[in-house]
Amino acid sequence: MYIGAQFSLYPMTDDFVGVIIKALSALDPYRDRLQVETDDVSTLLVGPPEALFPAMRDLFAATAATGKHCVLSATISRGCPGEPDDPRCHSPALDATISKSDRIPAALDAIAAAPQLSVHTVAQFSLYLLGAQQHMDEIEACIDLCRQSGLKAAPKHFCTKLAGDAGPVFALLEQSFCRFGAPDGHVAIDLTVSANSPSLA
């Protein structure tokens, strides 16, 4: 299993370089569990979901705390058949023994246990299940989790929009990534997270 993300951080300010460099220290607590590689377009993170999502969350929260309008955009993937197995990615979160009837309550527990970071975010994401038939059933189940999550959730064309504190928002994203599609299946998320938008109603 190979799990990771290509993510980018967009602070809408002349000092975007300074803001990004300052926020990068938020990744430090995760560096022993994640591979980190940056080029001119995105940063690759490779590792288990329980490090991957909190790392992106903390980096985004540190950026949002500047008060500048900022966006994190990410392509997150697990189980792509073209990628190698990587022991660093092995995770109890992809435990095949949990039944479909138990997974929603387990996901809701994890979201309820998420830390509150006092950073208001608006996110939208699409969940893709590849190589699977009946993929829409799992997507509907994930939308149902969003509705029950306690976060503000609304359908948009091609994605679901969420609003709430960065803590439970990233917990919901992590649960969506891990709990839908086969544990060894090819699953991807296309994610946008925004804070401090002047257009926010």
Next chain:
Amino acid sequence: MYIGAQFSLYPMTDDFVGVIIKALSALDPYRDRLQVETDDVSTLLVGPPEALFPAMRDLFAATAATGKHCVLSATISRGCPGEPDDPRCHSPALDATISKSDRIPAALDAIAAAPQLSVHTVAQFSLYLLGAQQHMDEIEACIDLCRQSGLKAAPKHFCTKLAGDAGPVFALLEQSFCRFGAPDGHVAIDLTVSANSPSLA
């Protein structure tokens, strides 16, 4: 068939609102063929690929021409089973009669015929075929098109990175979106396009 995109434009400048508002006029020539709806996170475009991709291209090129570092991020989708049929989206680009052996030469012709806009871009994208088995075969065929396109193409984890003029780059994206997966299949692209990055080697 329902075809569209949720896209966002990120100019990394204090005057991001002014830059976005000024660039929006680039959409005007496409407004009769596209539905356009904006909220605080993204803009929805609905319509045929031959309007959708040039509209995003021209908006991005207008933004990049300011010289500011800017990024366009988009979730592009066709044939999602949860979406309604929309006559505005009917397109000869999704003509089922072209054979698999003819599609690569036809795509290369379209890329070669693309206008040169004198805007250097770096893009990365992931192509997702949903509800299809053997989805990796089509993804490999698309990667092969990228390699033959005349653009600089490099594999990254979870995506393919392209570099070149915005004209052929967006033409390649449009061809990738239309020519892989069944003509009536559910296909999505997760796209990032960047210009004027200070990190660009």
